[in-house]
Amino acid sequence: MRGTPLSIDEREEISRGIAEDLSSRKIAARLGRNPTVVSREISRNGGRRAYRAYEAQNRAGLLVARPKPRKLEQNVRLHDEVARGLAADWSPQQVSARLVADHPDEPELRVSHETIYQALYLQARGELRTQLRLALRKGRAVRVPAGSTRPRQARITGMVNISERPAEAADRAVPGHWEGDLVIGKGGKSQVATLVERTTRFVMLARVPYDRTADRVALILAQAMRQLPEALRRSLTWDQGVEMAGHAKFSIATDIPVFFCDPHSPWQRGSNENTNGLLRQYLPKGTDLSGYSQVDLDEIAARLNGRPRETLGWKTPAEKLDELLKGSGDALTI
Numbered sequence: 088m089r090g091t092p093l094s095i096d097e098r099e100e101i102s103r104g105i106a107e108d109l110s111s112r113k114i115a116a117r118l119g120r121n122p123t124v125v126s127r128e129i130s131r132n133g134g135r136r137a138y139r140a141y142e143a144q145n146r147a148g149l150l151v152a153r154p155k156p157r158k159l160e161q162n163v164r165l166h167d168e169v170a171r172g173l174a175a176d177w178s179p180q181q182v183s184a185r186l187v188a189d190h191p192d193e194p195e196l197r198v199s200h201e202t203i204y205q206a207l208y209l210q211a212r213g214e215l216r217t218q219l220r221l222a223l224r225k226g227r228a229v230r231v232p233a234g235s236t237r238p239r240q241a242r243i244t245g246m247v248n249i250s251e252r253p254a255e256a257a258d259r260a261v262p263g264h265w266e267g268d269l270v271i272g273k274g275g276k277s278q279v280a281t282l283v284e285r286t287t288r289f290v291m292l293a294r295v296p297y298d299r300t301a302d303r304v305a306l307i308l309a310q311a312m313r314q315l316p317e318a319l320r321r322s323l324t325w326d327q328g329v330e331m332a333g334h335a336k337f338s339i340a341t342d343i344p345v346f347f348c349d350p351h352s353p354w355q356r357g358s359n360e361n362t363n364g365l366l367r368q369y370l371p372k373g374t375d376l377s378g379y380s381q382v383d384l385d386e387i388a389a390r391l392n393g394r395p396r397e398t399l400g401w402k403t404p405a406e407k408l409d410e411l412l413k414g415s416g417d418a419l420t421i
Contacts, residue, residue, distance in 0.1 A: 092147065093120075093128060098140035101125060105135050158198055159206045165196050169203055179203035243332045243347065249324060249355055252346040256322055262286040262411050263321035266359035267308065269299060269330055270366060272376030279376050279384060280308060281366065283359045284319065287407040288399065290362055290391045292384035296377065305333030309340040316412065322346060324356055365391060 104114035172182035179200040256264035334345040
């Protein structure tokens with residue numbers, strides 16, 4: 088029944104339940120509906136004292152049929168302000184926040200970031216008459232459902248689950264705990280390793296030429312991590328991709344333990360997943376990544392590390408890392 092509109096028969100059953108002084112939960116049980124559906128239906132139609140089944144049905148029909156002009160089509164000035172922010176490579180969330188800051192006394196210049204996203208995706212399908220530029224950082228023209236699309240991975244020998252990772256890594260209180268992944272290029276024939284420090288969101292990118300065999304990945308990751316001062320080499324968290332089957336060799340070479348996420352749980356590497364999304368602005372999907380040199384990747388990482396982040400109090404990852412390293416007396420050599 089989920090997602091199905093209430094019928095007139097169900098609304099009459101709700102009316103009878105109210106007359107019998109039944110709770111919304113009991114009425115919902117009769118209908119096989121979620122109690123929230125019933126309680127909202129009653130509250131949006133005058134409450135228990137005023138609820139009438141046919142009036143509620145007519146109101147629902149009018150709401151479905153009523154044309155809903157979109158906010159960015161109606162307000163030309165708002166539309167232009169949003170377009171100006173997108174042209175400056177701002178995200179919809181940044182555009183929405185700056186409208187409040189720049190026009191505090193003009194409530195008509197308010198729009199949620201979700202409305203901007205909807206306008207952009209609808210425009211991409213030709214459904215919205217507007218001049219907004221499709222400037223989403225991830226380059227998508229359709230929304231992608233949340234959740235992993237990766238095939239089930241073979242079990243890796245000697246895996247240590249993320250549940251055994253030190254608590255200091257979970258609360259981001261201590262720097263030096265990293266999340267890693269591979270960004271895959273066109274046809275699955277090229278790849279770049281991404282490493283993100285959990286406390287500062289500092290990014291390192293490593294070129295992985297030829298293939299992503301476990302031995303090659305372990306060697307390249309070890310070379311990248313050995314550039315870090317000891318204070319920043321505490322742990323690495325990865326998904327259960329078979330490219331990390333050489334985790335024991337990596338740990339021997341670096342003295343860094345590797346922890347593995349649960350299957351199909353990308354949120355357990357949230358910082359890395361977010362960074363990979365931002366990275367697609369520079370390495371779009373469908374790109375042959377073998378054409379990027381390590382110098383190219385270092386320049387891209389520098390751009391990401393120089394971007395102010397709200398979660399860091401609008402400091403950049405590079406500034407935050409530098410602040411932590413100065414406090415510890417270490418220096419970053421990369």
